[in-house]
Amino acid sequence: MGKVAVGLSGGVDSSVTAGILHRQGYTVEGVTLWLMKGKGQCCSEGMVDAADICEQLGIPHHIVDSRDLFQKYIVDYVVSGYEVGVTPLPCSQCNRMVKFGPMLQWAKAELGIDQIATGHYARIRYNDQTGRYELLRAVDRHKDQSYFLYDLTQEMLAGTLFPLGEMTKGETRQIAAEMQLSTAKKPESQDLCLIEAHGSMKTFLDKYIEQREGEIVDLDGKVLGHHTGIHHYTIGQRKGLGIAAPEPLYVVKLDNVMNRVVVSTRDRAGQSECTVQRMNWLALPGITSPIRAEVQVRYRSGAVPVTVIPLEGDRLKLVFEEPQFGITPGQAAVLYDGDRVLGGGIIEHPEAA
Numbered sequence: 001m002g003k004v005a006v007g008l009s010g011g012v013d014s015s016v017t018a019g020i021l022h023r024q025g026y027t028v029e030g031v032t033l034w035l036m037k038g039k040g041q042c043c044s045e046g047m048v049d050a051a052d053i054c055e056q057l058g059i060p061h062h063i064v065d066s067r068d069l070f071q072k073y074i075v076d077y078v079v080s081g082y083e084v085g086v087t088p089l090p091c092s093q094c095n096r097m098v099k100f101g102p103m104l105q106w107a108k109a110e111l112g113i114d115q116i117a118t119g120h121y122a123r124i125r126y127n128d129q130t131g132r133y134e135l136l137r138a139v140d141r142h143k144d145q146s147y148f149l150y151d152l153t154q155e156m157l158a159g160t161l162f163p164l165g166e167m168t169k170g171e172t173r174q175i176a177a178e179m180q181l182s183t184a185k186k187p188e189s190q191d192l193c194l195i196e197a198h199g200s201m202k203t204f205l206d207k208y209i210e211q212r213e214g215e216i217v218d219l220d221g222k223v224l225g226h227h228t229g230i231h232h233y234t235i236g237q238r239k240g241l242g243i244a245a246p247e248p249l250y251v252v253k254l255d256n257v258m259n260r261v262v263v264s265t266r267d268r269a270g271q272s273e274c275t276v277q278r279m280n281w282l283a284l285p286g287i288t289s290p291i292r293a294e295v296q297v298r299y300r301s302g303a304v305p306v307t308v309i310p311l312e313g314d315r316l317k318l319v320f321e322e323p324q325f326g327i328t329p330g331q332a333a334v335l336y337d338g339d340r341v342l343g344g345g346i347i348e349h350p351e352a353a
């Protein structure tokens with residue numbers, strides 16, 4: 001058995017990942033990335049819980065100060081997106097720029113270990129016909145995190161193990177209990193660590209973005225109300241608009257130039273196409289002519305049929321079979337062929353199309 005550096009957040013999933021690999025005979029070292037500046041409670045608690053797990057398993061534990069990377073690639077990225085009416089997806093960017101890339105580099109340079117493992121729910125397999133590493137959905141569909149992992153490179157997939165990809169969350173908890181891991185009963189963390197650390201996205205953003213009040217208008221430009229700053233809104237949002245209307249209204253556009261939130265009734269909120277940038281191909285090297293696939297445009301939405309049309313550079317046009325609701329610039333559009341991730345990219349602002 002080889003050596004592996006396991007990314008430990010202090011949660012039950014990564015604890016079990018380390019436990020399983022240790023039990024299988026790997027030489028395991030725990031690595032915790034210190035992510036958030038300030039005395040974030042989740043980071044300090046996570047570091048201590050991760051250290052405790054390593055103590056329990058009798059393996060070394062390392063803390064890597066990654067606060068500058070996290071500030072640059074996540075905090076600054078998220079804030080600058082919201083400022084211009086985009087709702088960035090921090091998790092996929094964090095995985096590529098803060099977690100997998102730097103962790104592989106650090107493990108190689110400092111420990112001489114060229115393999116890492118995390119507690120993500122997804123699967124990786126090598127396809128000898130194409131010569132490419134493929135990313136697949138987790139067996140536990142409800143926990144599947146492949147959407148957040150589409151932006152990993154071939155090198156990152158080649159150097160990574162996801163032992164939980166074949167398991168259900170129930171099995172993970174059972175193993176944690178059997179191994180008597182100190183994190184066995186820890187509650188699920190929220191999907192977004194920035195929210196967990198700050199209480200809400202609004203609290204986090206208000207630290208960085210000045211409140212600029214403006215108008216809420218309908219698609220015809222009629223003023224229906226006022227907003228407290230476009231960064232407080234997201235596409236598809238229905239609640240909290242403060243407008244009394246006969247039919248429910250949804251946010252369909254955040255216009256940073258006019259400082260307006262545009263809303264519409266659901267029947268006019270659908271979109272039949274969008275464009276995508278910064279496309280990262282995984283199962284395929286790329287496409288030169290249109291293909292049919294399925295696309296997922298949000299973490300919690302289902303995959304829907306789409307025609308994928310290559311544009312110049314790393315851009316694509318997506319034409320949906322049925323109009324889609326809540327297409328949000330800044331979120332990822334991840335292409336699937338069944339369980340297999342073909343690749344993914346970032347949904348562009350309609351003005352960029």
Ligand SMILES: Nc1ncnc2c1ncn2[C@@H]1O[C@H](COP(=O)(O)OP(=O)(O)OP(=O)(O)O)[C@@H](O)[C@H]1O
Pocket residue numbers: 006007008009010011012013014015017031032033034035117118119120188189
């Ligand atoms: N600060 C960190 N340092 C090192 N690895 C991390 C860190 N945060 C997350 N990871 C790795 O990424 C995986 C997925 O992280 P995610 O934030 O989705 O947590 P999770 O699914 O709740 O897992 P866990 O129960 O381990 O916290 C974790 O299981 C862990 O292996």
